[in-house]
Amino acid sequence: MQYVNEVIATVIEHSPGQPEFHQAVKEIYESLIPAVKKHEEEYRRTKILEMLAEPERSISFRVPWVDDHGKVHLNRGYRIQFNSALGPYKGGLRFHPSVNRGIVKFLGFEQIFKNALTGMAIGGAKGGATFDPKGKSDQEIMSFCQSFMTELFRHIGPNIDVPAGDIGVGGREIGFLFGQYKRLTKRFEGALSGKGVEFGGSEVRVEATGYGAIYLTEEMLKHHDDTIAGKKVVISGSGNVALYALQKAYQMGATVVTVSDSNGYIYNENGIDFETIRRIKEDERGRVKDYADEMTGTDYFEGGNIWEVPCDLVIPCATQNEISLDSAKKLVSNGCKYITEGSNMPCTREATDYLKDAGMIILPSKAANAGGVAVSTLEMSQNSVRQYKTFKQLDRQLHEIMINIYTRIMDANEEYDLKDDYIAGANIAGFRRVAKAMRLEGYV
Numbered sequence: 001m002q003y004v005n006e007v008i009a010t011v012i013e014h015s016p017g018q019p020e021f022h023q024a025v026k027e028i029y030e031s032l033i034p035a036v037k038k039h040e041e042e043y044r045r046t047k048i049l050e051m052l053a054e055p056e057r058s059i060s061f062r063v064p065w066v067d068d069h070g071k072v073h074l075n076r077g078y079r080i081q082f083n084s085a086l087g088p089y090k091g092g093l094r095f096h097p098s099v100n101r102g103i104v105k106f107l108g109f110e111q112i113f114k115n116a117l118t119g120m121a122i123g124g125a126k127g128g129a130t131f132d133p134k135g136k137s138d139q140e141i142m143s144f145c146q147s148f149m150t151e152l153f154r155h156i157g158p159n160i161d162v163p164a165g166d167i168g169v170g171g172r173e174i175g176f177l178f179g180q181y182k183r184l185t186k187r188f189e190g191a192l193s194g195k196g197v198e199f200g201g202s203e204v205r206v207e208a209t210g211y212g213a214i215y216l217t218e219e220m221l222k223h224h225d226d227t228i229a230g231k232k233v234v235i236s237g238s239g240n241v242a243l244y245a246l247q248k249a250y251q252m253g254a255t256v257v258t259v260s261d262s263n264g265y266i267y268n269e270n271g272i273d274f275e276t277i278r279r280i281k282e283d284e285r286g287r288v289k290d291y292a293d294e295m296t297g298t299d300y301f302e303g304g305n306i307w308e309v310p311c312d313l314v315i316p317c318a319t320q321n322e323i324s325l326d327s328a329k330k331l332v333s334n335g336c337k338y339i340t341e342g343s344n345m346p347c348t349r350e351a352t353d354y355l356k357d358a359g360m361i362i363l364p365s366k367a368a369n370a371g372g373v374a375v376s377t378l379e380m381s382q383n384s385v386r387q388y389k390t391f392k393q394l395d396r397q398l399h400e401i402m403i404n405i406y407t408r409i410m411d412a413n414e415e416y417d418l419k420d421d422y423i424a425g426a427n428i429a430g431f432r433r434v435a436k437a438m439r440l441e442g443y444v
């Protein structure tokens with residue numbers, strides 16, 4: 001469609017050197033074509049697609065810190081506040097050496113549509129830093145987090161922007177960030193989510209993204225007269241999302257045969273034990289290799305390709321573009337039928353196209369990993385009324401939110417006759433909500 005192609009070309013021209021952002025804009029906008037066609041004149045006139053692809057505000061700043069040996073280090077921090085049509089900005093912070101403006105923009109752009117799809121009142125943002133928390137002492141992590149917040153605190157707040165965790169940012173980092181926010185502002189308020197339950201955090205936040213991915217998968221499988229029970233599952237990564245997807249999949253009767261980190265993956269045909277891998281990763285900050293060293297019957301594949309492991313359902317939970325075209329071909333030839341995207345944009349564009357053509361059912365990250373931001377939003381409301389719900393209540397609420405997400409996708413699919421194209425359905429359902437809010441608030 002000409003209008004969509006024109007906008008994509010303009011975005012690429014105006015954001016050179018940001019391939020992940022280009023990929024996200026292309027994927028989302030091309031899938032919106034049926035919805036854009038319906039209102040082409042209005043969208044062209046009001047420049048809605050151009051507007052959505054341009055952040056409302058984009059902040060980058062220096063983050064100096066001192067290591068345990070007194071050596072000074074310098075990293076770059078980002079916060080990209082993409083769209084506030086639906087509510088305060090919301091989205092995670094990523095600490096990883098690969099972080100750059102283009103990656104934060106791709107994540108922030110995706111976040112607009114994901115947050116809209118939850119049906120909740122939250123805008124889209126993302127942030128992070130080029131810092132690598134791996135191998136750092138607690139003192140060094142604290143030093144970095146305090147320096148990062150010394151600039152970020154000016155730009156966030158419970159009714160402005162509420163960051164959470166992402167790769168490299170878990171409960172420990174959020175705690176240090178929150179402590180510094182409080183020191184600088186004198187305010188104990190919900191300016192961050194993912195806090196410890198001892199100081200304003202929500203039950204189920206740690207589990208939310210992984211659990212949500214499995215709840216949505218079960219909903220989709222029901223629709224296909226199938227169930228997760230008895231499925232052989234390959235999960236990549238071994239961080240927050242991977243661990244709790246593993247736990248919930250196991251509770252629902254599946255066998256998760258792998259998890260991984262950036263060094264390699266482990267395989268056990270009888271399943272990976274949740275409590276052992278959780279202890280190694282969360283308490284001991286170890287590597288997946290440590291699991292294989294401890295548990296007999298588990299093999300470790302240094303630098304191996306996890307996507308070569310035969311399975312029924314694959315749940316990538318590590319990072320963007322982790323599934324290449326070659327890996328996609330391997331998954332299909334090994335008979336895998338379903339993919340639930342735990343990580344954001346885990347497939348390259350070529351991989352997605354191949355998997356779709358091969359008839360693989362894809363639950364896109366926008367829907368599959370929305371449980372995290374949804375429970376973060378429940379944390380925001382608990383913070384504002386200072387009343388806290390139980391694990392059971394919040395788990396039930398998360399389950400309902402995931403079912404509602406599924407329904408929204410199916411409604412969009414039905415309206416635009418998209419069959420079971422969950423990617424297009426999720427994008428259209430999110431887009432329509434944001435576009436309407438922008439129109440009602442006045443575009444310019």
Ligand code: NDP
Nearest residue numbers: 166167168209237238239240241261262318319343344372
């Ligand atoms: P964590 O930092 O907890 O874990 C990330 C895992 O992925 C680690 O095992 C890490 O291995 C691996 N990994 C990260 N980068 C790479 C890489 N470049 N190559 C290979 N392996 C890598 O992150 P999360 O679990 O929080 O996030 C995982 C994904 O889920 C991300 O795409 C994130 O955006 C998405 N997500 C997370 C949400 C959340 O609530 N946490 C919410 C929504 C989406 P290693 O330790 O070796 O680096």
